Amino acid sequence: MTAREFIENSIQEFEKILEDFEERSGVILKRVASKTKRTKRKYIDKEDKIYKKIEKRIKDFYHNLSLLGKEMEFDTLNVAFFGETNVGKSTLIEALTKGDGSTIGDGRKDFTKTFRAKNFGRKIFLLDMPGIEGNEAIVSEEIKRAAKKSHIIFIVIPENKEPEEGFLEKVRTYIGDSTFVFGIINLRGIFPLNVLEKKKKNIEIVKKRTEQKLKGEFGKAFKEIFIVHGLYAFFAMNSGIPESQKSSYERVMKFVKNDREKLKEFSGINKVIETIGTYKTFSNNVILWSNIYKLFKKEKELIISVREERTQLKKTIEDFLKEIEKLKRKFDSQSESLLSDINSEVFFRLDELRDELEELICNAIDAGRDKDDLNSEIEEKIDLCIEEMEENIEYYLDDFIEDVNKDIEKLIKKLKLKFKRINLGTDIGIDVDFTEAFNSLSLSFKEAALGALSILESIVSILTGPIGAVIAGIFGLLNTFLSWLFGGNSKKNEAKRKAINEVNKTIRNIRNKLRRKVNGELKKLRREINKVEREILKIEKQIENKVEYWDILISLLVEHYISLSTNFFKTITQSVEFAYVAPDSGKNKEPVAIIVGGDIEKIGYFCNNIGIKVYFKDSIESALKTLKSKDKKLYSEIRSLVEKECF
Known part of the structure; x- marks a missing residue:
C-alpha cells in the first residue's frame, strides 16, 4: 500500500465514526424514550x-x-x-540547486504572492517561501498550503539577532504539524576566510541561544x-554568476585562490x-511519517479537546449540584427561621392579649361595668x-420570599453562565439549554416560599374562632359576676379567678x-423542598444523558486513533498486534511509539531514521503499563477499550 493510499484509507475510516456514533447513540434515545412517557416526543426531539x-x-x-x-x-x-524577507532564503536555494542567481536580490523580489519550488534532484523540491513578517497576511493561506505540502523545514535566521x-x-502557526525542523544562521558580507572563521566562532553564542528557543518552540x-554563508555557497557551487554579483564573486x-571546494x-x-x-535515502518513510504525523496531531488534539470538554461538563455538574444543595440547605434554614419568628410573634401576642384581657375583665368586675361596653x-x-400579628408576620x-427569590435568580444566572462557558474554545461543543429545567426549578422554590403564606391564613382562622368563644364564655361568666357584684370582695375575687382561668x-x-398548625405547615414546606429535589434530579438526568454522548464520542475517537497507530506500523511489518503513537509526548514533545508484535529490526530502523522513540512490548497489558507513564490522560480510555476487547 502506498503512502497516499494509506492516508486516504485512514481518512475514510474516520467517516465510519459517524455511523458508529449514530448506532450507539440510538441506545440512549431508546432508553430515554422508555422513561419519558408523555413528554417522550418532546424529549427525543430535544436530544435529537x-x-x-x-x-x-x-x-x-x-x-x-x-482537505488536509x-x-x-x-x-x-x-x-x-x-x-523573514531579505534573510537569504533565495540565495541558499540558488546555491543548493546551482541556479542562475536570478532570484538573489535586495529582498523586494522575495516578497511574492506564492512560493517557488526548485528541483534539487530526483523527486526532491526546495520551496522558497514568501517572507514571514508583519505584512504577510496577503499570502498567509499560500504559506499554510505550502507548509502542508512540506516534509522538512529550514528556518533561516540572520546572524545579527536571535529570533x-x-x-x-x-x-509555529504555519508549520505546527511538521516533524523535521532545522535552523540556518545565514552569514552576510564579504570578508576573508580567516575573518569568516572568527565570525563563526563568535556566532556560536547566538547559535546556542537560538537552539534553545527552537527546541522550546x-x-x-x-x-x-547550521551556520552557513549562503552567498559564498552560491559562488562555490555555481559557474554562471550574474552580472550584479561578479564584483563580489x-x-x-581571491580569498580562496579560486579554490571552489x-x-x-x-x-x-x-x-x-x-x-x-x-x-533522501529513506524519503518514502519521511513522506509517510510527515503526512501521517499531521493526522496523529489533528486526531490527538480532537480527542484532548472532547475529553477536556467532558471533564469540564462533569465539573460543572458537580458545581451545579453543590450550588443547588447549598441553596436547599439555606432554604431549609430560612424556613426554620421563618417559622421560629412566626411562633415567637404569635406566642408573644397571645401572651400580651391574655394579660390585657385578664386586666380588663378584673377591672370590669371591680368597677361593675356595663356588659355591652366591656364587649x-x-x-x-x-x-x-x-x-399587629398580621402586620409583623407579613x-x-x-422578607423570606424576597430573600429566596434573590437567591434563586442569583443561582440561575450563575449556573447558566457555567453551562454557557462549556461551549467556548472547544472543537466539539453543543449548547446546553436548560432554560425550561431552570424555570421549573425556580417555580418549585417559589411555590415552596409562597406555601409559607398559608401559615398566616391559618393563624387568623385559628385566632378568630377561639377568641370569639372566649368572648362568649367570658360574658356568660359576667352575668354571674354581676350577680356577685354586690356580694362583697370574696365573691369578686372568686369571679376574677374564674375569669382568669377561662x-x-x-x-x-x-x-x-397554632403549634400543631405551624408544624403542619412546616411539613408542607418540606414537601415543597422535596419537589425542588425532584426537579434537581430531572436536570441531573438530562445532563448525564448529554455526558454519555461525549463518552461515546471519546470511545470512538480513541478506537480510531489506536487503529490508525496499529495500521501505520503494519505498513512496515504486518505482524504488529497493537500500536500507540504519541506525536509529541512529555515535556520534550517527543514522538513516542508503544508496539506489541512486529519485526523489531524493521520497526527500529524506521523509528531511528525519523526520530521516534519506540518501546517494544510482549503483550498489550505490558504496553498499557508503559502507556500509563507516557499518556495518563488517554490511558483510562484505552484500557477500557482493551477490556471490552475492542483491539
Whole structure:
C-alpha cells in the first residue's frame, strides 16, 4: 500500500465514526424514550437536536481531514525554507540547486504572492517561501498550503539577532504539524576566510541561544542548527554568476585562490546538503511519517479537546449540584427561621392579649361595668392583636420570599453562565439549554416560599374562632359576676379567678392549635423542598444523558486513533498486534511509539531514521503499563477499550 493510499484509507475510516456514533447513540434515545412517557416526543426531539450538533462537528472534522489529505504531497520530498524577507532564503536555494542567481536580490523580489519550488534532484523540491513578517497576511493561506505540502523545514535566521518569540510563534502557526525542523544562521558580507572563521566562532553564542528557543518552540521536531554563508555557497557551487554579483564573486575567489571546494567547505553548505541527502535515502518513510504525523496531531488534539470538554461538563455538574444543595440547605434554614419568628410573634401576642384581657375583665368586675361596653373594648383589643400579628408576620414572609427569590435568580444566572462557558474554545461543543429545567426549578422554590403564606391564613382562622368563644364564655361568666357584684370582695375575687382561668384555658388551647398548625405547615414546606429535589434530579438526568454522548464520542475517537497507530506500523511489518503513537509526548514533545508484535529490526530502523522513540512490548497489558507513564490522560480510555476487547 502506498503512502497516499494509506492516508486516504485512514481518512475514510474516520467517516465510519459517524455511523458508529449514530448506532450507539440510538441506545440512549431508546432508553430515554422508555422513561419519558408523555413528554417522550418532546424529549427525543430535544436530544435529537443535540445529536445533530455533534453529528455536524464530526462531519466538519472529517471534511477538514479530507482537505488536509488533498493538500499533502506524496510523490516528492519537499524541503521548505522559512524566514523573514531579505534573510537569504533565495540565495541558499540558488546555491543548493546551482541556479542562475536570478532570484538573489535586495529582498523586494522575495516578497511574492506564492512560493517557488526548485528541483534539487530526483523527486526532491526546495520551496522558497514568501517572507514571514508583519505584512504577510496577503499570502498567509499560500504559506499554510505550502507548509502542508512540506516534509522538512529550514528556518533561516540572520546572524545579527536571535529570533524573536513573536516570529517563532508565527512560524509555529504555519508549520505546527511538521516533524523535521532545522535552523540556518545565514552569514552576510564579504570578508576573508580567516575573518569568516572568527565570525563563526563568535556566532556560536547566538547559535546556542537560538537552539534553545527552537527546541522550546518545536520540541523534538527540531533537529539541528547550521551556520552557513549562503552567498559564498552560491559562488562555490555555481559557474554562471550574474552580472550584479561578479564584483563580489571575484573578491571572494581571491580569498580562496579560486579554490571552489575550499570556499564550499568554509561556507558551511555541505552540512545542509548532507542532511537533505540523508533524508533522501529513506524519503518514502519521511513522506509517510510527515503526512501521517499531521493526522496523529489533528486526531490527538480532537480527542484532548472532547475529553477536556467532558471533564469540564462533569465539573460543572458537580458545581451545579453543590450550588443547588447549598441553596436547599439555606432554604431549609430560612424556613426554620421563618417559622421560629412566626411562633415567637404569635406566642408573644397571645401572651400580651391574655394579660390585657385578664386586666380588663378584673377591672370590669371591680368597677361593675356595663356588659355591652366591656364587649366592645374586648373586641377592639382582639382586633388590634390580630392586626399587629398580621402586620409583623407579613413582614417576615415578605422578607423570606424576597430573600429566596434573590437567591434563586442569583443561582440561575450563575449556573447558566457555567453551562454557557462549556461551549467556548472547544472543537466539539453543543449548547446546553436548560432554560425550561431552570424555570421549573425556580417555580418549585417559589411555590415552596409562597406555601409559607398559608401559615398566616391559618393563624387568623385559628385566632378568630377561639377568641370569639372566649368572648362568649367570658360574658356568660359576667352575668354571674354581676350577680356577685354586690356580694362583697370574696365573691369578686372568686369571679376574677374564674375569669382568669377561662382566659388562660382558651389562650392555651389556641397556642396548642397554632403549634400543631405551624408544624403542619412546616411539613408542607418540606414537601415543597422535596419537589425542588425532584426537579434537581430531572436536570441531573438530562445532563448525564448529554455526558454519555461525549463518552461515546471519546470511545470512538480513541478506537480510531489506536487503529490508525496499529495500521501505520503494519505498513512496515504486518505482524504488529497493537500500536500507540504519541506525536509529541512529555515535556520534550517527543514522538513516542508503544508496539506489541512486529519485526523489531524493521520497526527500529524506521523509528531511528525519523526520530521516534519506540518501546517494544510482549503483550498489550505490558504496553498499557508503559502507556500509563507516557499518556495518563488517554490511558483510562484505552484500557477500557482493551477490556471490552475492542483491539
